[in-house]
């Protein structure tokens with residue numbers, strides 16, 4: 061019995077050994093003679109990720125044109141690009157992508173509106189992958205196009221901007237042309253609707269910085285505030301005349317402030333139009349506040365800035381605009397101690413720095429007979445089926461100057477374009493009112509060039525501001541303004 065059992069076990073072991081040997085031989089055969097063929101087939105067709113798509117809420121322009129979320133194509137496969145804006149990169153901002161992270165945190169806004177509205181834009185959106193089969197030459201085997209949409213459809217989240225896609229696009233091309241031709245460091249252009257404060261264009265070209273929300277010395281643009289404060293206080297009127305010898309005395313030192321022996325006897329509108337420095341020093345002296353001993357302890361124009369909450373020196377308003385960087389905000393000194401300080405403040409130099417968007421807000425308020433409209437960039441947020449109209453959330457109305465003062469300033473601003481520093485630009489001359497500015501830079505670099513104004517001068521609709529960082533003079537700022545005004549006239553047939 062035991063012997064028989066042992067025999068059976070031996071037979072079974074022999075059988076198993078035989079099968080094992082046979083399988084091994086087959087395997088060796090395949091490895092030696094077939095495997096090269098298999099490997100080639102596998103290499104010919106490799107399944108892999110062609111593109112990772114990071115889903116996100118999208119941005120639309122004021123008319124519903126997509127700024128992000130446009131269909132793009134990679135190797136004949138269409139997909140929706142939620143990240144790269146077609147225009148307005150300086151507004152939409154950047155995102156940081158963590159390719160190792162496959163959760164909703166894989167994409168995060170790090171600047172611009174992508175940062176400000178990251179929570180809304182990224183809410184429960186996972187990245188997805190466009191897979192494809194490639195041949196040995198890495199070409200995609202599958203032909204035609206696959207339109208891939210995320211299951212959670214981030215297009216349901218939409219942020220509608222106040223920006224006008226077409227005008228933004230035109231402005232960006234225009235600024236880029238000037239940057240390429242002249243090699244400017246930065247150019248900013250802000251266009252807004254005077255009645256609503258809505259920003260239609262906010263363009264910046266040159267460096268990666270959005271120069272529309274970076275502060276620069278405003279130069280003679282600040283004469284608008286100086287003149288406005290003196291008019292408001294009844295210290296001057298449109299008939300006041302001044303005498304410009306071209307020379308002034310600052311703290312015992314003679315200084316030449318107007319060329320060729322000065323402007324002589326000059327009226328306020330003329331002095332404003334030609335930007336006479338000696339006149340504005342005289343006006344700012346009137347605005348100084350002194351103690352009983354005659355020491356300068358303050359200045360009405362600087363107090364006006366503080367009253368309007370525009371960057372006080374000691375306590376600057378950080379992040380006052382949605383796109384601001386931590387280190388960029390309006391910056392206005394709150395003290396003047398001597399004649400040199402008075403002169404610098406009158407000319408918007410020294411410790412006064414304003415962002416182009418703030419200068420534009422000031423211009424818009426004057427064109428609107430005093431009413432300050434805070435700049436608005438978001439029109440509507442549509443998320444999870446909820447519509448939030450942000451136009452309704454406007455803070456209480458503030459005024460910059462009385463209607464009478466604004467009307468007087470409008471006369472002065474128009475003169476600049478009729479017979480003053482901006483009169484050589486044809487379309488500006490015909491339609492606009494505004495003020496040029498050339499601001500001395502802090503570190504003795506080239507001056508910044510400014511032009512800020514509104515149009516049409518007789519029925520104000522738009523406020524627009526151009527800044528050229530180290531633009532040397534205001535000449536090209538006026539030129540860019542004129543070019544952009546020509547473009548706007550093509551789009552807005554109501555002006556004429």
Ligand SMILES: [Zn+2]
Pocket residue numbers: 304306317318322323324335336337338339
């Ligand atoms: Zn002068």
